[in-house]
Amino acid sequence: MTTVLDRPVPAVTAASGRRRYGERPSVAYLFLSPWVVGALLLTLGPMAASLYLSFTDYDLFTAPEWVGWDNYVRALTVDPHFWNAVEATGKFVLISVPVQLAAALGVAMLINRRSRAQGTYRSAFYAPSLLGASVSVAVVWRVIFNDWIGTPERALLALVLLSVWQFGAPMVIFLAGLQQIPSEYYDAAAVDGAGPWRTFRSITLPMLSPVIFFNLVYDTIRAFQVFTGAYVVSNGTGRPSDSTLFYTLYLYEKGFVEFKMGYASAMGWMLLVAVAAVTALLFRLSRNWVFYAGDES
Amino acid sequence: MNAARLRTAGWHLFVLLLLTPLLYPIVWLAAASFKPGSEVLEQSLSLLPSHFVFDNYRELGGELAGVPVWRFFANSILVAGGSALANVLSCSLAAYAFARLRFRLRGPLFAFMLATIMLPAHAVLIPQYTIFQRLGMVDTFWPLILPKLLATDAFFIFLMVQFMRNIPRELDEAARLDGCGSIRIFGAVILPLVRPALVTTAIFTFIWTWNDFLSQLIYLSDPEKYTLPLALRLFIDTTDQASYGPMLALSALALVPILLFFAAFQRLLVEGFATSGLKG
Structure with missing residues (x-):
């Protein structure tokens, strides 16, 4: 009796399942086709090509000439500007990312409060992130910090400030994260007599840690690629004494001013490896401090 | 009641205090674009021009x-x-x-x-x-x-x-x-x-x-x-x-x-x- 009833049921679901999703699998690829073409021709292909070019001498106009590890060896052992660029970028990432995130978290907690003005404040703090990447703002920086950009440490500091100034973007994400923490946790903490610092350490930080991690990864990757400010402040030279010679700026100079495109490709790949390594490290370290509620993922 | 209102006012004040330097560069740009060119670098941080000039914009017509x-x-x-x-x-x-x-x-x-x-x-x-x-x-x-x-x-x-x-x-x-x-x-x-x-x-x-x-x-x-x-x-x-x-x-x-x-x-x-x- 049961077998008779059982049999048709899966048959119906299977049939409707085929109709629901599988009409023609090619339809999915039709929707995906622009992306697939882009991924192949503008991402994967160029990645492979730039790996090849990094082992050549190439000036865009004559055929690339194979030179083995030459570009890498020259960058790592001979070219002093390369290490200056690494140093400037390293300092910039190490200082600007933590300071920016701390400012973002602080302001997010500050304005996370029941008030009709919250939306306006949030927008006002966010505005610099929309403007900050522009040449216009870099020009403003150049004029306002005119006295600073002549000395190496201060020139870099001016660029760090330009980046920190744009803390509104991670702030907005922190704020949305804070608003998702169930208020019962805070009520319970208050009942237990926990002070503000204790509440922050035991509730806010762990509950927010996935969002902190997201912002940390995203900001770090972006910080490695900052270009416009350094170009504008230093006229594209990275001066004074290479203090603002960001890696991307030096890569641009090698590739598109000196047309040493093999060398620039090698630099591009080293950047890719460095960013991937730092990201992997951040993921690795995240196991120790990032807390996923319910541990779903 | 009064204490809570005071705290809210303090909060608004503090937020606005933070926003002032943050939005200063944009306001500065708007004001400085009306400064005579020679004044820009000399008093780079000051907000108001000694006198407003529209020459800077007029030149952009060219x-x-x-x-x-x-x-x-x-x-x-x-x-x-x-x-x-x-x-x-x-x-x-x-x-x-x-x-x-x-x-x-x-x-x-x-x-x-x-x-x-x-x-x-x-x-x-x-x-x-x-x-x-x-x-x-x-x-x-x-x-x-x-x-x-x-x-x-x-x-x-x-x-x-x-x-x-x-x-x-x-x-x-x-x-x-x-x-x-x-x-x-x-x-x-x-x-x-x-x-x-x-x-x-x-x-x-x-x-x-x-x-x-x-x-x-x-x-x-x-x-x-x-x-x-x-x-x-x-x-x-x-x-x-x-x-x-x-x-x-x-x-x-x-x-x-x-x-x-x-x-x-x-x-x-x-x-x-x-x-x-x-x-x-």
Whole structure:
């Protein structure tokens, strides 16, 4: 009796399942086709090509000439500007990312409060992130910090400030994260007599840690690629004494001013490896401090 | 009651105190663009000009490097507008496939798509340039727009996938029962429902392209084709004090479209950006 009833049921679901999703699998690829073409021709292909070019001498106009590890060896052992660029970028990432995130978290907690003005404040703090990447703002920086950009440490500091100034973007994400923490946790903490610092350490930080991690990864990757400010402040030279010679700026100079495109490709790949390594490290370290509620993922 | 009100007032005061230096550079730019050129560097931090002059703006009515200044605006609008349209079109197509359709490589392709968000543009810059050079597209707007038509801005695919996942599947299924195919469902059901995501994508793309400097610097060399960031760069190279005035005036004008978009769509932009980070 049961077998008779059982049999048709899966048959119906299977049939409707085929109709629901599988009409023609090619339809999915039709929707995906622009992306697939882009991924192949503008991402994967160029990645492979730039790996090849990094082992050549190439000036865009004559055929690339194979030179083995030459570009890498020259960058790592001979070219002093390369290490200056690494140093400037390293300092910039190490200082600007933590300071920016701390400012973002602080302001997010500050304005996370029941008030009709919250939306306006949030927008006002966010505005610099929309403007900050522009040449216009870099020009403003150049004029306002005119006295600073002549000395190496201060020139870099001016660029760090330009980046920190744009803390509104991670702030907005922190704020949305804070608003998702169930208020019962805070009520319970208050009942237990926990002070503000204790509440922050035991509730806010762990509950927010996935969002902190997201912002940390995203900001770090972006910080490695900052270009416009350094170009504008230093006229594209990275001066004074290479203090603002960001890696991307030096890569641009090698590739598109000196047309040493093999060398620039090698630099591009080293950047890719460095960013991937730092990201992997951040993921690795995240196991120790990032807390996923319910541990779903 | 009174103490609570005092605390609220203190909170407002503190927030405004923080906002003042934060917004100062923008206000400064607006004010300084009315300063006489010679005054700009001498009193670089002061807000008010000794007397307001409109000369800086008047000069922008003329030419820069032999090109009328309005042309730079037109070029920037063309590039940023074209990029915005291209991103909306290509990213929504890809996002629909990832969010709703079943196909064998969905998992790995989705992971790959996410990984490309993290890919530094510099790693592929030179081969991309070579490709566009071979295609004879250097010094045209194509290298700036074509990549967006091919959905290389994966961030926006991701943003739209997040929006589409929130649409109840029952709506698709009802349309399927009515005999709609995926293409109809995409156009008639999904797209209208993700309109906020489309607008967010369009405006963000417009603003980011409007601000973008590196790729425009690389691909455009004829001043006739210069966009605003490149026109501003012409000023940067000069050390002439007198050119500081027009430089600031053009800088200020270049920010106006961004501020207008932001004023009109701030809620959508801020919330669109916030959700991108949360469900990752």
